[in-house]
Every structure is written in structure tokens, then in C-alpha cells.
Amino acid sequence: MVEARHWPMPATPRPIVMVGTGGIVRDAHLPAYRKYGFTVAGLYDTDRDRAVALAGAWGIGTVFGSLGEAAAADAVFDIAAPPGAHDAILATLPRGATVLLQKPMGLDLAMATAIRQRCRDRGLIAAVNFQLRYSxxxxxxxxxxxxxxxxxxxxxxxxxxxxxxxxxxxxxxxxxxxxxxxxxxxxxxxxxxxxxxxxxxxxxxxxxxxxxxxxxxxxxxxxxxxxxxxxxxxxxxxxxxxxxxxxxxxxxxxxxxxxxxxxxxxxxxxxxxxxxxxxxxxxxxxxxxxxxxxxPDAFAGPMANLQRFAAGEDAVLATHVEDAWKTMALVEAAYASNRAPMAPIPTEGPTL
Known part of the structure; x- marks a missing residue:
């Protein structure tokens, strides 16, 4: 029998700090985390007014005044900022932090490679939110x-x-x-x-x-x-x-x-x-x-897998940055193909 299932929750869920408060956070991350029992400890956004409004709507008590203040929290970090900002945000987080990055992993393979190296250098336990596979x-x-x-x-x-x-x-x-x-x-x-x-x-x-x-x-x-x-x-x-x-x-x-x-x-x-x-x-x-x-259900999966992996409850982190890089490599190859010329159609037959 095929059983539909959700990713199992960690035995002891850790609090989450959201970095970025755009529409995907409002429509998917926060509903999923509430539904599956995760606690969102605080929000940070460069647009403070937006973060304050979202915190008020969801009853979240803390809006951080700076990225550095958010990074000092004892929490798992959910980075839902534009992909071009990911590397700089990762550089601010504590060494060894547990991090979920919104997809895509940068806008091209060069950005993805820099993000992967940043995670390696800082010893981050990091995954990318390719959540469809967790639906x-x-x-x-x-x-x-x-x-x-x-x-x-x-x-x-x-x-x-x-x-x-x-x-x-x-x-x-x-x-x-x-x-x-x-x-x-x-x-x-x-x-x-x-x-x-x-x-x-x-x-x-x-x-x-x-x-x-x-x-x-x-x-x-x-x-x-x-x-x-x-x-x-x-x-x-x-x-x-x-x-x-x-x-x-x-x-x-x-x-x-x-x-x-x-x-x-x-x-x-x-x-x-x-x-x-x-x-x-x-x-x-x-x-x-x-x-x-x-x-919102798929959005609980990457966070649950990440926290369980960090706690030793899961042996595999399905969308680890090392695996996510391979998806970005496939996308990069697709864009390379997009630039390549198609085979021309002959206008005449072969010479007899």
C-alpha cells in the first residue's frame, strides 16, 4: 500500500528565526510552522515596517533591529531573502549554525558555488528549501x-x-x-x-x-x-x-x-x-x-529534515547544499543549452 506521509518532526523542535518577511513567508513558511508545531522566535527584514506588520499578524513577539542581532539568537535560521543576498547573510551567521536557505541557491552556478563554499568554510549545517520533493x-x-x-x-x-x-x-x-x-x-x-x-x-x-x-x-x-x-x-x-x-x-x-x-x-x-x-x-x-x-504542508518538510539531521535523527539531509548545488548545476546546463544554436535545416539535398 502506498501511504502519503509528511516528514517526521524532530523529537525536540528548535525555535526558528526568519530572515526575510516577504510573501512566501506569509503564505507558506509561517502557516506550515504553526501547523506542525514549530516556534518562530523572531523576524528580521531590511524593511522593518513589513517585519513589524507580519509579526503583529502572527503574534510573534520579537522583531530584530539588525541582521547581527538576529544572528545572535540561539535558533535555526530560515533565510527567505532574495538569492543574491544569501552569501552575505551566511557570512554573518555563527559558525556551525543550522540554516535553511530559500530556493534558488543563488541566481547562477557561480553564486551557488560561492554559497556552498561559504557553508563549508563556516561549518554550517545548511539545506535549500526545494520543498516540492517534500510535498x-x-x-x-x-x-x-x-x-x-x-x-x-x-x-x-x-x-x-x-x-x-x-x-x-x-x-x-x-x-x-x-x-x-x-x-x-x-x-x-x-x-x-x-x-x-x-x-x-x-x-x-x-x-x-x-x-x-x-x-x-x-x-x-x-x-x-x-x-x-x-x-x-x-x-x-x-x-x-x-x-x-x-x-x-x-x-x-x-x-x-x-x-x-x-x-x-x-x-x-x-x-x-x-x-x-x-x-x-x-x-x-x-x-x-x-x-x-x-x-503550506511541504514547507514543514525541509525544516523538519534539517532539524532532525542536525540532531542526529536523520541520516540524510535530502536538500543539503551539496545536493542542492547539483540541481543548480542542472539549471546552469539548461541555460547553456538555451544559448546554443539549434541544428540548421538543410536547404538542399546532398550532391549526387
Missing amino acids: PMMLALANAVAQGRLGDLVEIEVHLNLVTPWHLFPHLKNDTRVEMVSHSIHYLDAIRAIAGDPAGVFARSFGHPQSKLADTRTTAMLDYGDTLRATLSINHHHDFGRRFQDASFRVEGTRGAAMLKLGLLLDYPAGEPDELWLAERGGDWAPVPLGGGWF
Whole structure:
């Protein structure tokens, strides 16, 4: 039987200090931490008024006056600042601190490498918040794959055709890289968690005439050899009503198949319920009860895994910065492919 599950909580949860108080903290981190019994000891943001307002709304008693003051707290640090600020913040934290970094791990592989080195140099126990792999639907899917319910994997397809309210993410306006490093990175990381590291990637990312962002549509294919086909088709601009909008993650094997509905992305951020359906060859499709969704439930997983790893309760930190760097390397390869020319189509046949 496939059981949907949440990551187990640490035996003795440590308090959390949030560095950054933007929309993702309000909509996902704080709801998840409250739901799963974590205590948020304080907030810090360069925009103090925003931090004070959020603290008031959530009954958090402490708003730190400086990053240094926040870093002095005896707590686990949840860094939800823009990725370009991560390295400088890490340099301020105590040596050996336990840290969760918001994804992405920098905006490119050079930033990711600097962050990884900073964590090594300061002995930080650090993970990146690639939370999709911790969602109830993905944990259940991983369980089914591990049990052999699907057999040998032959198909992984991520298909999005929907409307994303990019105005909710104003910090992306000036970025030269948007879609793959800020959105499809979730799927690339989740695919790595299920199937391991690919040997290569082909990718093309496109802008849109009605968007001022650098790129918001992506096609990608991962190289897993001759048997497993893994693809992404991502369009954030299907603004023609709900009927043909889609947010699905399909996995097929030699014995069975799985279909996931990423409900959060449909009418984001309100969303619809996530779904996971499984079918074994010759049998009917059956839904798997999930008991939660990507938002906010998945956000408890990285923090629980991090705290349990730091306490010696988990042997593996799934999104350790060393592993997260590999997801960033895959994204970097996708952007390198995006710049490479396609093979030209011959205009004439060979000379006879």
C-alpha cells in the first residue's frame, strides 16, 4: 500500500528565526510552522515596517533591529531573502549554525558555488528549501517508486499550461533569468529526487509579448539514456479560462503509472487541491489520499529534515547544499543549452 506521509518532526523542535518577511513567508513558511508545531522566535527584514506588520499578524513577539542581532539568537535560521543576498547573510551567521536557505541557491552556478563554499568554510549545517520533493504527493510518489509499484521508469513529463500572477513576484523584474531558475527548478529538483542525475539537458526558454520578464515559457528534455524520457513543457500565459489549463506531473513505468495534479498552480495562490492517482498495468486508476498540499504542508518538510539531521535523527539531509548545488548545476546546463544554436535545416539535398 502506498501511504502519503509528511516528514517526521524532530523529537525536540528548535525555535526558528526568519530572515526575510516577504510573501512566501506569509503564505507558506509561517502557516506550515504553526501547523506542525514549530516556534518562530523572531523576524528580521531590511524593511522593518513589513517585519513589524507580519509579526503583529502572527503574534510573534520579537522583531530584530539588525541582521547581527538576529544572528545572535540561539535558533535555526530560515533565510527567505532574495538569492543574491544569501552569501552575505551566511557570512554573518555563527559558525556551525543550522540554516535553511530559500530556493534558488543563488541566481547562477557561480553564486551557488560561492554559497556552498561559504557553508563549508563556516561549518554550517545548511539545506535549500526545494520543498516540492517534500510535498505529500511527491513523498507518496517516491514511496510508490521505491516499492516498485511502477516498475522501471520510462516516462516523466511535467506539463503546465496556465496563468501565473507574476506581479506577485516583483523582485524578478530585473533578473536576466526567470522561469527555469525560479520556477521549473522545482520540477528539475523533483525529477532528480525520483530518477537521479541526468547525463545532460536540452532546453529553450522564451519570453512573452505580454510580459516584461526575461523568460516565462520553457521546453526541456533530460538525458536519462535510451529508456527513460523526461520532459518539461511550461507555459505561464494560457489566459483563456480554466477549461484547458493544466498543471500535471506524469510518471510511467513498466508496471504502473502515476498522475499528479499540482493544484496550487491553478488559480495561484488560492489554488485547487493537489491530487495523486496511481494505476497498475491492467487495473483501474485509484486516488491516493494526501492529507495536505504543496502549500503550506511541504514547507514543514525541509525544516523538519534539517532539524532532525542536525540532531542526529536523520541520516540524510535530502536538500543539503551539496545536493542542492547539483540541481543548480542542472539549471546552469539548461541555460547553456538555451544559448546554443539549434541544428540548421538543410536547404538542399546532398550532391549526387
